[in-house]
Amino acid sequence: GTIINYSLQGYRRADLTLSISYDTDIRKAKDIITEVLKNNPKVLKTPEAEVSVKLLTDSSIQLAVRPWANNADFGVVSSDTLESCKLAFDAAGIVIQPFVKEVSKK
Known part of the structure; x- marks a missing residue:
């Protein structure tokens, strides 16, 4: 297929994932993330x-968070988005679901 080098265009997309509990209202979480992205001038x-459901796993709902940023702001946008989403989730009582790995000793 065709490979497109978006960094030559001066901007690129971050592909971030946030995992939430099945007890969480998906629409509310998506609205919070969307608001975080709108409030970031970068x-x-x-x-x-984009904010969408990426996967339904055994232990969580994974949300894909895909903001676009200028190349110079890419790292800051990625880290600021994660931090701001965590703080907004905390304020709304939404728990980020940790990865659960079961280990069995036999």
């Missing part, structure tokens, strides 16, 4: 950021 308005 997140580009065009192309528009």
Whole structure:
């Protein structure tokens, strides 16, 4: 297929994942993330950021968070998005679901 080097365009997309509990209202979590992205001036308005359900795992709902940023702001946008989402989730009482790994000793 065709490979497109988006970094030559001066901007790129971060592919972040947040895991939430099955007890969490998905729409509420997505609304909070969307608001976090709208409030970050370094997140580009065009192309528009995406927030969607990525996976339903055994232990969590994984949300894909895909903001676009200028190349120079990419690292800051990635880390600020994760931090701001965590703080907003804490304020709303939403728990980020940790990865659960079962270990069996026989």
